[in-house]
Amino acid sequence: MTTKMRSEIAEQPAALRATLDSLLPRVGEVKALAGEARQLLFIARGTSDNAAVYGRYLVESHAGRLAALAAPSIATTYKRKLDLDGVLAVAISQSGRTEEIVETLEWARDCGAKTVGVTNGGPDSPLAAAADLALCTLAGEEKAVPATKTYTTQLAALAVLAIGLGADVDENDLQRVPDAVERLIAEPGDLEAVVEGLADKPGVVVSGRGLAFSTALETALKLKEACYLHAMGLSYADLLHGPIAVVDADTPALLVAAENSPTLPGTVALAERVVAAGAAAFTIGGGTALAKAGTAALNGPDLPEWVAPMGLIVPGQLLTEALARRLGIDPDSPRGLNKVTQTD
Secondary structure (H helix, E strand, O other), X not given: OOOHHHHHXXXXXXXXXXXXXXXXXXXXXXXXXXOXXXXXXXXXXXXXXXHXXXXXXXXXXXXXXXXXXXXXXXXXXXXXXXXXXXEEEEEXXXXXXXXXXXXXXXXXXXXXXXXXXXXXXXXOXXXXXXXXXXXXOOOOOOOOOOOOHXXXXXXXXXXXXXXXXXXXXXXXXXXXXXXXXXXXXXXXXXXXXXXXXXXXXXXXXEEEOHHHHHHHHHHHHHHHHHHOOEEEEEEHHHHOOOHXXXXXXXXXXXXXXXXXXXXXXXHHHHHHHHHHOOOOEEEEEOHHHHHHHOOEEEOOOOOOOOOOHHHHHHHXXXXXXXXXXXXXXXXXXXXXXXXXXXXX
């Protein structure tokens, strides 16, 4: 059985190439709009919120600008005006039709912010229409409820945004991403061992830090929505402050890191600690150092850290799809979920 989710995972290299070909020529538009914006405000929910976490870490670590995640209820429920002069508000929505996100972007504009919309919904979507600048991804229609190709193309759009903000990165690294994703789809690592290691477990702790934190959050979300696992996504710094107590023989850890990241040594140390405590530590990325420290390893991309999350999520997507089928769950249509979620 080939699920829609598995087919859409396989479409990611082409979706990334199309999106980058479309958006990289627009770096100058980002630069012109952002100007001297002192801060970025990311507006999103769900998977898009995990993409926003990547955007926040990328902008702060490589573009040197303060960034924050918005609380949409300030706009939609409390209806509180804030001084957003000098702020670039970036709203992210796969469909471009989530009313709360569109309303919050309009609120940000009314509060004085310049606005950007990142969406796969096209230039005619409500979000694109509400934004001063729309960065439309070209993932094509996504039929499975769990987002895959729309998520990775969102990350690509945010990477283009960071370049427009003057990030100290090599733009050529982005061109390597589609091929790296293609290799991971073909060779994800010891996928069967990780699936079997989670098949009889009620929960898992998924952890990463820095730019990989977004991958930990998104992988945990996928395992929750498509496999019904009690998956907890945490920074490993927060994990060590107490929640590590839940990691045991019945609650393994899934640890994520880019191979050339300053967070890798801490992730390796955490894997060693988990294994020493008698629990399983499954790993994604981190090269041989992290693979050797853990119980079973999924491959990571051969990419610099700033673009690595576009590859790191792919083994997590493949794991989710395979584990769901192993558990007898249809990953395309998880219970209680729709493709577009509206919130009051």
